[in-house]
Amino acid sequence: MAALTLRIDGQAVAVPAGSSLLAATRLAGLALPVLCHLDGLTPVGACRLCLVAIEGQSKLQPACTSEALEGQVVATNTAELRELRRMAVELFFAEGNHVCAYCVASGACELQAMAVTLGMDHSRFPYQYPLRDVDASHPLFSLDANRCILCSRCVRVCAELEGAHVWDIAGRGRHCRLVAGLDQPWGEVDACTSCGQCVEACPTGALFHKDDSTAEKHPHPIRALQLRRVHDLPPRPDP
Amino acid sequence: MVRGEMASGEPVPPRPLAQAGPGGVGADSRISQLVADQQRRAEGLIEVLHRLQALDGYLAKASLRQVAEELGLPLSRVYGVASFYHLFRLEPPQGHRCAVCLGSACFVLGASRLVARLEQRLGLSLEPLAGSANGPPVGLGLPRASQGGQPAPGPGAPPLGPARHPGGWSLEPVSCLGACGQAPLLVLDGALALRLPIADPAALEARLDRLGLPRSPGPQAPGAKEPGAWGPELGLAGKR
């Protein structure tokens, strides 16, 4: 298999051709913050946290959707990028209704962890306090849209892996929201197989098991590993 | 509001048709025809929705369900598309539609003052745009300087609902219609009203009276209407 080499944060790394910059960064042993990306799903480049600076390009590029190219020189952790990421996380907190103290996912929430990682202890932007719904119509799971960050991981996992396409994003701009079926109560959507993959894919406490209470949502023990195996590992050479 | 546990305002659409596809029980043959006109291709979805709205005036959920089934698309994808585009309406149209152009040319000539007058006359708020279900953010109880300095409702006031008027009027913004040479303008039930004399308050009031706009909120019969210059093909027409 063809390989190519590039420099990421000063470090030379060799990756299989066709790898994303995100995969290359991980192969170099470096971490990049992501929220909308989930291994195994089509990358969309929506959360803008994995933006990196590529030498010779004036625009920042999302590592998840950009292909690693031979000889690239990439910076993933400059002061400018850190500040932009911090502002992005602040915007995430300000646009929804995120109250960690009462949240089912506290302690296992990727948004919360991101805030801690990036040193964001409060938002400098005014909170918007949008009016959003809670949908508890499904027998096993619930959706609390107050905690939704519109990453669309649930949409993609349901459409691409389960093949049910129960979820989609409706509306536009700040009015975007997650809907099931024809904007129906989740429990009334026949397409739902109750597989629970959307709950596993959700980075926050927006989708959760009904019997979980505050700080009781935990990631599936091996799901992430399985997904990464599907997506990231190079295909095995033919025997 | 916890959905599924208490009655929501939106009627739940009927359960799936006994037999999906053309000719199924309860299937609307008009919709089957629209889908067939697009050779049942998924890429024809937007065109189907356009024609459906031209027939019914809006996109009913039961119709969207049939469109999805006949095009072989997930329900959520059809709803996602229908709710994305501003010109698609998911609720039955009001009796009268008043759309204000907020393009730059109209704005530079004082459209925001026109909006303030219309809001006062109709008792409606221009925002939010159609398609929003969550309402506007309520965090910032700021007066809007562009609306003649009238204070907006504070955080204690009821949230601004969808723009509806007891007399059957709706107020909405419309993106630039490219008639900038005749700015500022508004669209009443699909007809353009041009060159509104915003600089002269008395003339503006007289003009709005002649257009049949009620003087104050509350049900009342609209007065005589000035003839319009443009047909309803804009998709901005009211219920006929």
Next chain:
Amino acid sequence: MATVGALPRPREPAGELAQGSPVTPGRQLRCCTASGCRAGGAGPLIEALRQAQAVADPAANGLVIKSVGCLRLCSRGPLLAWDGPGGPALFALGSTDPGTAPGAAIGPEQARALVLAAATAPGPDTLAALDLEAWRPQALLPEGSPSPGPSPVGVASAPPPSPGGIGLTWDQMDLDHPFFALQQPLVLLHCGWIDPDSIEEALALGTYGQWRRCRSDLSPEAVRAMVHRSGLRGRGGAGYPTGLKWDTVALQPPGPRFVVCNADEGDPGAFMDRSVLEGDPHRLLEGLAIAAFAVGAESGFLYVRAEYPLAIERLRRALKQAHQKGILGPGTGLELELRVGAGAYVCGEETALLQSIQGQRGQPRPRPPYPAQSGLWGAPTLINNVETLAVVPAILRRGAEWFAAIGTDTSKGTKVFSLSGAVRRTGLVEVPMGTSLRTVVETMGGGVPAAPGSPGGGVKAVQTGGPSGGCIPAHLLDTPVDYESLQALGSAMGSGGMVVVGEAMAMPELARHFMHFSVEESCGKCLPCRAGTVQLEQLLDRLLAGLAEPGELDQLEQLCRMVKATSLCGLGQAAPNPVLSALRHFRAEFLAACRAESPRAAFAREPFPAGPALGPLPGGRP
């Protein structure tokens, strides 16, 4: 090029149909029925004129009454152009009541008088002297009403005393006025001359001749080389070299490919593309066909915004006619299809447009891969703007060198601008690249009239490029209009909207207007545009409400830079531009809108306001 006013008689080789051309009969009335004039009642007007001709005496039979595209001076619509001895001449019908569409108010007697005068007048002056008031329905003839001669273009003559009902004015426009005389129509060459619903008229003027020539005489490489040499750059805003784009698509690995015409003209204050669609649709179809030939595409789409119903109607008819004549469609190697948007500004972004054509939510995706590599259904796809495609036939006909000789070193050819806002004469102007803003706005547009009761007048700024562009202050009006000069000032060429701002407009309020537009039109896919624009609008709200402190301007700029640097598509990346350019050129106005810094804020100033505003402080600015 010799011009007779704005509308030089098309001088292109008329081709095989030159004899008995329907375009140049003895006498004709060309009625503008494009959207602007239609809103002024052009529809009922042309109907009334035709009915009057049917019942008028035989003298009127020789007159041709036809519907044409934009006649440029939209502020005076409905417009009528007259061809005859001493012509052409341009007339504007007006009404004494600004709220009434003049075209809808014309009475049968008045229409008859107009038709007779047009059919018999020995020269334009006679026609200009026509007194419509004398034929006013059910009204006493006003005694000794003054005979209206040619009035200064764009300025309505004083209405005659009105004895009740609606009075009509009839003014001749001065075609030697700079508004017309400085125009150099390439894109709009036939617009205003031909009936857009008649393919015969288009053919008579040579439309589709270059498409035919491509297929019989030229290779795709030769066509691309010509476009390359012409120096043509994309007219949609970014100014990417068109020849390069065509090469990129053409040189992709073998397989199907598509061409797309982006007619989703969404910038508020822009209506150039609409005028091409409504005035000369066949020219656009020819340009698109040539592009398809040059890149090896066998099918293509025209994506038109739904807000342009007349453009859609005329384009549909044009496509049908071209199919019937065997110029396009089966057997010609090219299938074109029309797709109608549904009200989404973001669909003007190319990747969002492709999504919409495929029946999806119009949300952009990251580039690369560019549509030239992977577009519709994964195939290489060429996307060009209406104006770009419409000028291609002229380049092929007259040669790349001829085109490259027009304009500046880096920006070749002409550009169509839609002039609107507070300016005296609004309408369409097509001028060579490099023309100064002052020429367009003041010499041609007539500047800003003084508001009633206020001493001042004059241009404060010109907003170019719509919500992605910026404003240029009056003292920089001598800037030449080309891609680089406008960009250097923090604005952009954009698609060609030019909104003139008068002294009465506060720049922070204009900045908020554009930010509000971006908030409403954001697709919501990426965070900075979805949430950042909302915060930006609220910061501007605070400022306009007198609640912001001077330090918050830095916060405003910081967030602007964040949204600009991190948004996914061009809409988000450009959304802060109107704010940044207003801050750059009119910072004093922003500072004046701030309240004095409170001691507490000065002590512990944070980069962003920490919570909801509490309302104005006592003694603060209202």
